[in-house]
Amino acid sequence: MRTPSAALALRQARLHLLEHGQCLPGAIDERLARSWRRSMAAGLQPTTRMGTCDNASGGRLRQILASNHELLAHSRPVMEYLFEQVRHSQSVVVLADQRGTLMHTLGDPNFVGRAERVALACGASWHEEHRGTNAIGTALAEGSGVEIHGAEHFLERNGFLTCAAAPIMSATGTLMGILDISGDQRSGHPHTLGLVSTAARMIENRLLVASHRRSLRLHLHSRPEGIGSVAEGIVVLSGDGWIVGANRQALSMLHLGPQDMGATLLERALDVRLDDLLARQKRRPQLAVQVHATDGTALFVQLYMDAGVQSVVASDSAPQRVDASHRPAAADALAKLDTGDLRWRSAADKARRVVDKPIALLIQGESGVGKELFARATHDSGARRAGPFVAINCAALPEHLIEAELFGYAPGAFTGAKREGSKGRLREAHGGTLFLDEIGDMPLALQTRLLRVLQERSVTPVGAGTPVPVDFALVCATHCKLREAVDAGQFRSDLYYRINGLTLILPALRERTDFQTLTERLLSTLAPERPLHVVPALLARLSQHPWPGNLRQYASVLRTSMAMLDAHEDAIDWQHLPDDVTQDLQEPLPSVASAPEPTQAAYEPQNLQALSQLAIRQTLQNCRGNVSQAARSLGISRQTLYRKMNA
Incomplete structure (x- = not known):
């Protein structure tokens, strides 16, 4: 309780604050003043009445819950225990995601009604920009x-x-x-x-252990009886002794920070080598x-460590540093892409x-998140890996050629056809995997034939x-919301249910929790x-x-930055970045509404095709090469945009 x-x-x-725009120094806690x-x-103003525009809709909430499945699974038992401690105290226990959207609540029935009136319910955002100062935000x-x-x-309120x-x-500190409460x-x-x-802390420990069951883990405490308690420290190790998580x-x-993950050997934090620990572990x-x-x-x-990790460690006669992915022992193609993000x-x-x-x-996800890479790794992880992997971008194929490209054609089927005919991409995939990228942009007539x-x-x-x-x-893969396309009559519902055996949503780069490890992986791939x-x-x-x-853009930035390094340099810093990236990182991006009006000189081309190409170039530049975003800005489909770009 606060005193009078x-x-x-x-x-x-x-x-x-309301009169002068700032708090009196020392009048209140500085953290509260910042908020x-x-x-x-x-x-916001103290009397602001909140609407529901910031609340996640049913579909969006389902997506949030699905992407946080692991967090929810390990949080619920702890929340139930926590609620037992505060039951009958007019309280509600709440779990929010990394953006402040409420995902799960347990509440005292006598208090839930009042809580829901201020949107303390699932789907509501309690980010500071929506609800002002509050504990979650x-x-x-x-x-x-x-x-x-x-x-x-x-x-x-x-x-x-x-x-x-x-x-x-x-x-990894994300x-x-x-x-x-x-x-x-x-x-x-x-x-x-x-x-x-x-x-x-209990939830963190449960998540860490569950997600690294196939990794070497070091549990530590100042007392031997503290190992296994909520106060224990847990360190995740690579097979050759690098600390990759904690x-x-x-x-x-250990006096470390998140930035030290993947960059610190165990022996630099403790006076023991991994080989010595393994030998002692084997004896006792x-x-x-x-x-x-x-x-x-x-x-x-x-x-x-589990048996799989033991066999991997035992077989390492000449240990080398591995990256911080601490991937599962079953090193299939998917595991080789795993850099630690729980959603991925x-x-x-x-x-x-x-x-x-x-x-x-x-496979759903924004452009550039690596949908084709994930699809190819899935193919390489299965029994068909010796067969072909045929990738087709449905948005990039010219509309008048897409049918012949997919289904093939008989000799002499049309003017300009090859004399011997063509098998078509679908037949080329026989015995392997067919990957249809951007299937949401496939014309309706072709959807019928594909079905x-x-x-x-x-x-x-x-x-x-x-x-x-x-x-x-x-x-199949798409950046579109196919369910909405079905409702709008732009995609066949029967085809949607045929290709939607299992939907997987890949996280955007800004949503991933393995940014450091991913960066290390990209650098080692670009400059092995x-x-x-x-x-x-x-x-x-x-x-x-x-x-x-997403990843496509980030990899391009890293590749350019690497080219700016001198021969003796091994660290990418601000001066190595492209100028436009430096500007974006140092200043907030301008809003569309504040963009300057184009000058008359921008409209010098007088024929329709030239004007169209100019509009496309300017939009692509404004969207930093993101074709999906540019298509939405122009009000056309990706397929139409590709066709106009190649005209």
Whole structure:
């Protein structure tokens, strides 16, 4: 509870902020003052009445829940335990994603009604820019545990609440979500924040262990009895002794930061080598070993690994440094792409379950997220890997050629046809995998023919009367929302259900939790003969960039930056970036509304085709080469845009 003097100070600080745009120095906690200033900068006022425009719709909420499946699965048991501790205290336990959208709630029935009236329900966004100062949004902004009580909330309508929230962090230091307890301000308790913080650590540990069961893990504590408790440190190791992940307790014990993941050998943090630990583990597997941190602190450690990891470690007669992906021991093609993001890994695990079954895969995600790369890795991870992988971009094929390209044609089927005819891409995929990229842009007439092929498992070439049997695994990909296209009559519903055996959604680059490891992988792929890295400060800024072109755009930026390095340099820094990227990272992107009006000189071409090409070039430049975004801006389909670009 706040004292009368504290309440008076809050009122005075709020009035001064509203009148002068800043808080009186020292009048309130600086963290609270920062949050109030952010709330005002977002255009909010204490009396703002919130609408529902910031709430996730049913479809969007389902997508959020699906992409956070692992976080939800490991959080629910902890939330249930947490709720038992606060039951009958006029409270609700809340889990939000990394953007502040509420995903799961458990509440006291007597309090839920009031909570829902201020949108404390699933689907609502409690980001600061939508709800002002609040424990969830402010914990997101500050990256640490926060308690917001009564009038400390920026919006007056939330003043009846007292809220405590703590972040849930990944093993590589990325924020995954927020755990919160919100209740009636009259029943606030000084220990609530500590309770929530402990529960968040429990979730972090459960996630870390579950996602690294196939990795070497080092559990440590200052007492041997502390190993296995919520206070233990957990370190994830590569097969040759590099620290590639850790919980917050371990980072504190070893005096490391998230930036050290993938760049620190175990022996630089502890006075022991991995080989020595493995030897001791073999002799006395149940005994914790005493070691010392770099500051001399004594710690007890115990090594955990499954049989698959043991065999891999045992076979390493000449260890070499591996990247920080700590991928599963079953090193199939999908595992080789795994750099630690839980959403990506979940999609890969699902793909493995159906790869050799007659189930079509539908891969969804923004342009540039690596859908074709994922599809090819799925093919290479299955029994058909010795067969062909035939990739077709349905949006890039000229409309008048797409039918002959896909289905093939008989000799002399039309003017200009090859004398010997053509098998067509569908028949080329026989015995392997057919990958149809951007299937959402396939013309409706071709959708009908494709559906018949999938139903009958045979192809009838153009100009021929005899069908030819085909056998291939089907993987499709699209950036479009096909369900909405079906509702709009732009995509056949029967074809949609035929290709949608299993839908996988690949995360955008800005949503991934493995940015550092992914960067290391890209650099090693682009320059395998030259060990390069990005300086930590720049890497942190790059990880916050929205990357509308996703991996394709980021790889291009890294490739250009590498070309700017001198022969003796091995670190990419600000001066190596292209100028437009540097400007984007240092300044907020201008909004469409504030874009300058084009000058008369921009319209010098006077014929329609020249004007069309000019508009396309300018739009592509504004969208930084993102064809999907450019097509949406121009109000045409990707297929039409490709056709006009090639005209």
